[in-house]
Amino acid sequence: MYPDEPQASSLLVARRAGFGPGLLRDLIVAARPLQWQKNLLLYAAFVFSAGSAWAWREPEGWLPLLLLASAGFVLFNVISSGSYLVNDALDAEQDRMHPRKRLRPVAAGRITVQLAMSAGIVLVTGGVLLSFLLSWQFGLVALAYAALTATYSLLLKHLVIVDVLTIASGFGLRAVAGGVVIAVPISSWLVVCTLLGALYIAVAKRRQELTLSQAGHRDVLREYSLASLDQMSAVAGASAIVSYALYTVTAENLPDDNSMLLTLPFVLYGFFRYRLIAERYPERNADEMILSDAGMRVSVLLFAVTALLVLGFQR
Structure with a gap:
């Protein structure tokens, strides 16, 4: 027997068992860290509570809330990666x-x-259990989110229309979780705008999948048509934009001078730009569109900066 035979045999066994130098990298890729940007919604309640729950000039008021929101963001990353x-x-x-x-x-x-x-079950279970350490209310929302994603994977993604509504509901739970983790009142406007905006993105995603795979990849796609998805997208997008416009002028927690309307052009641009890119590049995911497209990045940045200025300095 040659001296290097045991080593070669060990390497062969390791490869067959699924272990190797690239395994950790593949697990990280499978966890989809780019998708974590969806969980930035947990910061929405923190941002939109500026001037009511905290003030810029008082770090002792907003810093603990920011840390709590960040902890919630990390835990939702763990849960969502496990779900993926x-x-x-x-x-x-x-x-x-x-x-x-x-x-x-x-x-x-x-x-x-x-x-x-x-690995997915371990991440989801661990993330939910750790969520209860922040607060039992946040733990319940995290548990509801984990249950929703599990039900989606097992059943709901096979039901036409229910599939996109479930995706939108997941975003709604993220927005709710952001308010619960820092213990601030949850605006119904925030939830409605989030649900409708997420529904718009989910419908666009189904349209991309139908365009690419011609319904062969997923059975539920056979229930859709490009025409029906275009109509659903138009309804969801218009409803989201109108809801946000009404929010900027009627929400009690916003400045009385309606200065939050200054953010509306960036919302309009983002919706229109997203639809344009989704049709032009059906192979791109939503996260890729936002990260790789300069127009989307600029609109998101300008929206965030304008909202913070309005909420933080005009109250």
């Missing part, structure tokens, strides 16, 4: 037929279905 791993494990066979999803670590076979499922 579970979803990829359940959808591995279908994802192999998708032009882009087939490249994901689980669908490509770089991570076993068993490992993805186990």
Whole structure:
């Protein structure tokens, strides 16, 4: 027996077991860290409570709230990453037929279905349990979010219309979680605008999938048509924009001079720009559109800066 045979045999066993130098990298990719930007919604309640729950000139008031919101953001990242791993494990066979999803670590076979499922369950369970350490109310919202994503992966994503409504509800729970974790009143306007905006994005995502796969990747896509999705997108987008416009002039926690209307042009641009990119580049995900498109990045930045200035210095 040659001296290097045991080492070669060990490497072969390790590869068959799914272990290797790239495993950690593949797990990180499968956890989809780019999707964490969706959880930035947890900061919305903090931002829009400026002037009522805290003031810029009093760091002792806003710093603890910011830290709590950040802790909630991290925990939702853990839970959502676990949910993505579970979803990829359940959808591995279908994802192999998708032009882009087939490249994901689980669908490509770089991570076993068993490992993805186990890691996902550990992350979701751990994230929910740790959420109760912040407050029992936040823990319940985190539990509801985890239950919603699990139900979506197992059942709801196969039901036409219910699938996009479930995605939108997940964003709504993120917005609620942001208010609960810092213990500030949750604006109904915030929830409504979030739900409608998320519904607009979810419908656009279904349209992209239908355009790319011609309904072969997912059974529920056969229930949709480009015409119906365009109509749903128009309704959701218009409703979201009108709701936000009404929010800027009627919400009690905003300045009486209606200066929050200054943020409306950035919202309009963001919605129109997103639709334009989604149709032009159907292979791009929502997170890629926001991060890679200069127009989207600028509109989001200007919206955030303007909102903070209005809320922080005009109250």
